[in-house]
Amino acid sequence: MLTDLFAFTIVGIVTGSIYAVAASGLVVTYTTSGVFNFAHGAVGMIMAFLYWQVRFDWGWSTPVSLIFVLLVVAPLFGVLMERALAKNARGGSFVSAMVVTIGMLLLLMGLALNVWPPEGRRVDGFFSPHGFDVGPVFVTWHQAITVLVAAGVAIGLRLLMFRTRTGITMRAVVDNRGLTALTGGRPGRMSLLSWALGSMLAGLAGILLAPVLQLNVEALTLLVVNAYAAAVVGRLRSVPLTFVGAMVLGLLESYAVGYLPSTGSFANIRLAIPTIMLFVVLLALPEVRLRTRSAVEMRMPAMPSPRTSLLGGAALILVATAIATTVAESTLTDLAPALALGLIALSLVPLTGWAGQISLCQMTFAGVGAFAVVQFAADGSPVGLIVAPALAAAVGVLVAMPALRLSGLYLALGTLAFAVLMDRVVFTRRDVFGDFGVERVERLQVAGVSFDGVRAYFVLLAVVFAAVGIGLQALRRGRFGRQLSAMRDSPAALTMLGQDLKTTKMAAFALSSAIAGLGGALLAGLNTTATSSDFTMFQSLPLVLIAVLGGVTAVSGALLGGLVLAGLPVLADNISFLESLTLLGPGIIGLILARRPDGIALVLSDLWSGRGxxxxxxxxxxxxxxxxxxxxxxxxxxxxxxxxxxxxxxxxxx
Amino acid sequence: MTAPALRLRGVCAAYDRIEVLRGVDLDVPAGSVVALLGPNGAGKSTTLAVVSGQMRPTSGSVEMAGCDVVGASPDALARAGVCMVPEGRGIFPNLTVTENIKLLSHFGVKTGHALDVAFEHFPRLKERRKVLAGRLSGGEQQMLALARALATDPALILLDELSMGLAPTIVEHLYEQVTALARTGVSILLVEQFASVVLDIADHVAVMSHGRVQAEGRPEDVAATLSTAYLGDAS
Structure with a gap:
């Protein structure tokens, strides 16, 4: 009994050590450059794969492989990232910085899947399988080295940050970038250095983790969520507190494996521990510690008049009807997801574009909508169109309640954690999307009119999109729309006008999740199946990217975004040299956004009106x-x- | 005749399209103290931002000891001996007093020497050397900012509103240190909104308004024209 506890404690400390290395890299980069690197875990993942490539596939020796990956490629990669992404994103709004690193995350995942298609790859731990006994417990050398490395990183970072001029200058950059230059320091170099260092630490964590998790693109990339949880304990600033957070997380996970039931309905709770911890920490930290820079600083499009908005909706329905009656059914099947995904992207327009609130869990809300259809309207009953948005809105309010005190980066992290939580704990349950995560759904039938054919369903999607779009624009012209914009521009000023911020924020979340839920319901109908893998966190990320690419402040932007998202796989299928587009597309979008954060819709409207x-x-x-x-x-x-x-x-x- | 420490000719600068400097001509002779006075929005701080390399002029020339320095980065100018003490508090609040001073080693100054000089001029800072600079009082923070100017042996010191938000006795103490500095032969360009503080210590005064130097001369000569610059021409 006591032996077990001891063994689980050792495993916990080892896991915690890996999290600590990863999280400290995140903290170093964030504090010095001000950009939170969502791609941190993906960098660790790529470095772990690269290590496998040179060490196990090409047979280089361990030291040479480590030097090559950690001291040559990883720092270079960090520097490249700083130059290509963070430099453009710095000074911009939080959203533009965020989508750029999210794009990088997706790009790296796509790259890894392209270069190393999934197959059994083994990474052995250092000196595997040798080890030594600590009392009754066998400890492998890899585990011992992991703990030593973490200790080394902790001491090394402490010395660097507090004892060397470089470290003090790095901290000075955090305090006041301009003044650092006035004292003769070079802020740009410090930024580069921190990205190189962050990238090295991510790589180190990836390589240490690879023998534990094996080479799985998603699992290694998700390491970053665990690292977030640890880093948030340190308020993204303090390295020592981050280490404490990492150890607590490692131990919790290990004890959960040991002592929580591995079967039954709570079996998956173990997988959700990092996200639960992230939630708890976000809620426990004093709010004043959680302030980040302003979330959205994007241009708003001119407010369309009721006439323009009605004409736009009518035009969309007309064009959709024309397309539906002329093109081949197979083409229509490719095209239809654009409208369904566009509708889900539209849910971000009032929330992110107008109200300035970030959400990285829109696909989760869509999944809730799909679940509602499975439960209450699997036979194609129109009840689904009411229950899906209603249930999604209820869940949206549930998310919004704890999220009320969060903003910017922390809201993004909170909603991301919620998405992962739902992926792992709820959507995998057999009473949600069935035994294999796929449930059959009939297409809608209203009062004897069937939308079973893809042509009819395509027009239905266009009608719903147009209706929701017109409704949103009407809302924006009114009192609620002004409240949302005011909340985005200045929450303090809105409060001083006697408005209740909480209600406004909750209403924004409810509205947005209702639209996403409706979109999810229609997407399930389009596919005639509700599939859990359609609604994961990794699906929400490209959605945010394309919504911002299309123009997250404009209704038309969501439609453009949907077209891009649905268009990528079609292009990839039909044009051979674009085969990898589905995998790399989102990442490339991220790179584009680094240059043009306003989105296509606004660029087009500028061109249209002849003057910006x-x-x-x-x-x-x-x-x-x-x-x-x-x-x-x-x-x-x-x-x-x-x-x-x-x-x-x-x-x-x- | 030697070139002045700083010479501005026809300097124009703009924030986006808002023109703030409209042809500033200004000389700071080597070893002298020049006070730049003027009302809010006259362009004083912008002039210092241009001189310290934080802002690039749209036209005109900035010369230091005869060398054109337009386009040089702030850190390069800092290492070349231009010490700017910006408006507000020119300190790093989350670093300790000692760490703030340690940063001066970017100038090639030995850390030990920098600490000695700083603590010699401001013994108060020595008592508080392990305190985070953000926890210091306003006066102490300004001492720390000035300590940088003292310890790095710069050629040109730019002081932006040293007196801002401080009690008069503290301001007096700080300007005593500035006067002492000036006696060592360093050139100083200081900006103040409240003229009375600096008329005693400046060798030369320039009055700015509307993005230009409108009047200049010895302090006693310029003092008379000050009210016009601040309040506008009554006629």
């Missing part, structure tokens, strides 16, 4: 100096000062 609304805005600004001087206002008052003020004013508990 941006140009109009600056033309007005030109008259400013005279007024400023007369009023004695400092002209160099920048928008970010307003943001600082806003944060300072932000009311507790909101």
């Amino acid at each position: 609304s941006f140009a109009a805005a600056t033309a007005e600004d030109e008259e400013l100096p005279e007024h400023c001087e007369q009023l004695g206002i400092e002209v160099d008052f920048e928008p970010r000062h307003a943001e600082v003020l806003d944060r300072a004013l932000q009311v507790e508990g909101v």
Whole structure:
């Protein structure tokens, strides 16, 4: 009994050590460059695969392989990432930084699946299978080395950050980038260094983890979620606290394996421990510690008039009907997901685009909608169209309640954790999507009219998209729309107008998840199956990417996004050299977004109107100096000062 | 005749399209203290931002000891001997006092020497050397910022609103240190909104408004024109 406890404790410490290495890399990068690297786990994954390649496939010796991967490729890769992604994203809004690293994550996953198609690959631990006995427990050398490495990283980082000038300069950059330059430090170099270091630590964690998890692209990439949980304990800043968090997480996981039942309905809880811990920590930390930079700083499109919005909807239905009656059924089958996915992407428009709230779990809400259809309307009953959004909205409110105090990065992490939790614990249950994660669903039948054929269903999708789009635009013109925009621009100012932020935030989440749920229900109908693998966290990430690519502030942007998302696999199927597009596409989108964070819809509307609304805005600004001087206002008052003020004013508990 | 420590000719600068500097001409002769005065929005801080390399002028020239420095990065200028003490508190709040001073080794100054100089001028900082700079009082923070100027032996010091938010006695103490610095032969360009503080210590005063230097001369000569610059021409 006691022996078991001892054994599980050792395993827990080993796992915790790996998390600690991964999480400290995340913290170092975040604190110095201000960009939270969602691709951190994916970098570790790629490095683990590369290590397998050189060490086990090509047979290099262990030291040479380690030096090659950790001291040559990983730092270079970190530097490249900083140059290509973070540099463009820095200074931009949190959303643009986020989608760029999410794009990188998807790109790396696609790359790994392309280069190393899934097959049994073994990574042996260091000196495997040798080890030594600690009392009654056998400890492998790999486990011992893992713990020593973590200790080494902890001490090394401490010395670097507090004892060397480089480390002090890195911390100085966090405090005040501009002032660091004025004292002769080179902030750019520090940023590069931190990315190189972060990438090395990710690689190290990946290589240490590979013998435990084996080479599985998703599992290794998800390492980052565990690392988030640990890093959040350290508020993404403190390396020592991050180590504490990592150890607690490692031990919890190990004890869960040892002492929680491995069968029955709670069997999967074990898998969700990191996400549960992330939730608990996010909720337990004082709110003031959780502030990040402003979430969304994107241009808003001009508000369409009721007439334009109705005409747009009618045009969409007309075009869809024309397409549905002319093109071949197989083409239509390829095209239809664009509308269903577009509808789910549309759910991000009021939430992220207008209200400035991030969600990385929209596909989860869609999954809830699909589940509602399976439960209540699998026979094609129109009840599904009501129950699906209703149930999804209820779940959305449930998510929003704990998320009320979160914003920006922490909200993104919270919703991501929720998505993973649902993936692992709920959607895998056999009473949700059946024994094999697939349940059959009939297409809709309303009052004797059947939408069984793909042509009819295509038109139905267009009608629903148009209706929801017109409804959203009407909403935006009204009081609720103004509230959402006000919440995005200045939560403090909204509070001071006597508005309740909590209700507004919850309403935004409810509306958004209802739309996603409706989209999920229609997607299930389109596929005639509800499949758990359609609604995972890894499906939500490309959705956010394409929504931002299309233009997350515009209804038309969601449609464009849906077209891109559905179009990628079609292109890949039909044009041979684009075969890898499905896998790499989202990542490439991320790279594009690094340059054009506004999204296609706005770029198009600028082109359409012949002049950017941006140009109009600056033309007005030109008259400013005279007024400023007369009023004695400092002209160099920048928008970010307003943001600082806003944060300072932000009311507790909101 | 030697070139002035700093010479600006026709410097224009803009934030996006808002023109803030409209042809600034200014000389800081080597070894002198020049005070740049003027109302809010006159372009004083922007002038310092241009000189310290934080902002690139749209036109005009910035010369230091006869060398054109337009386009040089702030860190390069800092290492070349331009010490800027920015508006607000030019310190790193999450580093300790000692760590703040240690950063000065970027200038090739030995850490030990920098600490000695800083603590000699401001004994108060020595008492608080292990405290996070963010926890210091406003006056202590400004001492720390000034300590940087003292310890690195710069050629040109740029001081932006040293007095901001501080009690008059502390301001007096800080400016005593500035005067002492000036006696060592370093050139100083300082910006103040409240003229009275600096008229005593400046060798030369330039008054800015609307993005230009409108008047300049010895402090006693310029003092008379100050009200016009601040309040506008009554006529």
